[in-house]
Every structure is written in structure tokens, then in C-alpha cells.
Amino acid sequence: MKKLFATIACVAFMSVGFMTQTFAQDAATDSAAAAVAAAVEETDAPAAETIPAAEEASFHQALKTKFIEGGPEFMATIAITLILGLAICLERIIYLNLADTNNEKFLAEIDQALERGDVEGAKKIARDTRGPVASIAYQGLMRIDQGVDIVERSIVSYGGVQGGLLEKNLSWITLFIAMA
Known part of the structure; x- marks a missing residue:
């Protein structure tokens, strides 16, 4: 049983390094960015009012925005947290199973x-x-x-x-x- 857990743990840790990256098409984002830039140029006054509102966003809102945007730096912290949590859970499961007796x-x-x-x-x-x-x-x-x-x-x-x-x-x- 210990060899099975050790094998699963080794495979899980080794597979972390083999992640693949996918990239979205840039054409759709470029046209959306151009449309937003054109809308901002047409109405300069409302754009000035939205900048302070964005700065006053709560920490929770900023964290949610970062999560939605993604990015390798932010998502790496999420992945590391997930791996640490799983490692601690597996350690507790193994320890508590070994502590079980009749x-x-x-x-x-x-x-x-x-x-x-x-x-x-x-x-x-x-x-x-x-x-x-x-x-x-x-x-x-x-x-x-x-x-x-x-x-x-x-x-x-x-x-x-x-x-x-x-x-x-x-x-x-x-x-x-x-x-x-």
C-alpha cells in the first residue's frame, strides 16, 4: 500500500512539469481592444470617472479580476497552493490510516x-x-x-x-x- 501511495505521489509531482500552454487567437482580442479604444475616445468624460472607481475596488474584487485574467504568475501561486493542500491531505490520510488499530x-x-x-x-x-x-x-x-x-x-x-x-x-x- 505504501508503494502505491509513493508511486502515485511521484507520478503527480513529475507530471506538474509537463504542462502544456495554449494561446487564444489574437485577432478577436485585437478587434475588441480597438472597439473599446474607439468608445473611450468618443466619450472622454465618462472614462475619467471610471478610472477612480477602478482604483477604489476592494481587495476581493481585485483578486477576482486577477483570477479571471489569469496569467502564469498568478495561476502559478494557485497551482502551488493546490499542490500543497493535496500533499497535506495525503499526509493526514496516510498518518490516520496507520494510526488505526483494532x-x-x-x-x-x-x-x-x-x-x-x-x-x-x-x-x-x-x-x-x-x-x-x-x-x-x-x-x-x-x-x-x-x-x-x-x-x-x-x-x-x-x-x-x-x-x-x-x-x-x-x-x-x-x-x-x-x-x-
């Missing part, structure tokens, strides 16, 4: 080991299992001889650490979604 089976194994009195065996099970639940359980098992209050505080504090790791880069995903 928690009920894992906790049943830990419970069986503790019922037998085998604390070291329970620690080994928690250490050898991947995922945030196993890490949190291992932190609790490390302090099992210090009392219930210490174990509870340890689990709560390390749960916050694991929650932060799971939420890493999600604010960037939200930002890229809002920009799209």
Missing part, C-alpha cells in the same frame, strides 16, 4: 495480561502495538505502581499529546479549503 482486541489483550498479573506482558503488548491508544495505554502501564491518581493524570496528559499529533496540519487543510 482497539477492542488490543484492550482485551491488555486486560487478560493484567488479570494474570503480568504487568510486563501488558507493557510489551502496548509497546509492540502501533497507534495512539496503545501509546496512551503504555503511559498508564508505566505508572501502574504509583497509584490510580498518577495513572489517570498520565493518561489524560498523554491523551492530549496524542490528540495534538492527530490534529497536526488540519488547520492548513481548512485554510486551503477556504481559499478554494
Whole structure:
């Protein structure tokens, strides 16, 4: 599965360099520009009034105008933002898929080991299992001889650490979604 994701990522990054450019016909734009120039020459007074209105356009309007006009400089920033957003999304998908385990089976194994009195065996099970639940359980098992209050505080504090790791880069995903 990892090789499949790596292959897809390599193909996607390599295909970015092979973009083709298309150009519109210049004859239609030249005739439209000539018509606009002729209209401006006929009415000089209204043209003077529209220039300050164009300068007072909001940032949103200016950004919309740049997006409609296109151009390689502006569209390159859009493409880079898209690629970064996709890379962060793929990273989160891979990380969260790797963090997924069968928690009920894992906790049943830990419970069986503790019922037998085998604390070291329970620690080994928690250490050898991947995922945030196993890490949190291992932190609790490390302090099992210090009392219930210490174990509870340890689990709560390390749960916050694991929650932060799971939420890493999600604010960037939200930002890229809002920009799209």
C-alpha cells in the first residue's frame, strides 16, 4: 500500500512539469481592444470617472479580476497552493490510516495480561502495538505502581499529546479549503 501511495505521489509531482500552454487567437482580442479604444475616445468624460472607481475596488474584487485574467504568475501561486493542500491531505490520510488499530482486541489483550498479573506482558503488548491508544495505554502501564491518581493524570496528559499529533496540519487543510 505504501508503494502505491509513493508511486502515485511521484507520478503527480513529475507530471506538474509537463504542462502544456495554449494561446487564444489574437485577432478577436485585437478587434475588441480597438472597439473599446474607439468608445473611450468618443466619450472622454465618462472614462475619467471610471478610472477612480477602478482604483477604489476592494481587495476581493481585485483578486477576482486577477483570477479571471489569469496569467502564469498568478495561476502559478494557485497551482502551488493546490499542490500543497493535496500533499497535506495525503499526509493526514496516510498518518490516520496507520494510526488505526483494532482497539477492542488490543484492550482485551491488555486486560487478560493484567488479570494474570503480568504487568510486563501488558507493557510489551502496548509497546509492540502501533497507534495512539496503545501509546496512551503504555503511559498508564508505566505508572501502574504509583497509584490510580498518577495513572489517570498520565493518561489524560498523554491523551492530549496524542490528540495534538492527530490534529497536526488540519488547520492548513481548512485554510486551503477556504481559499478554494
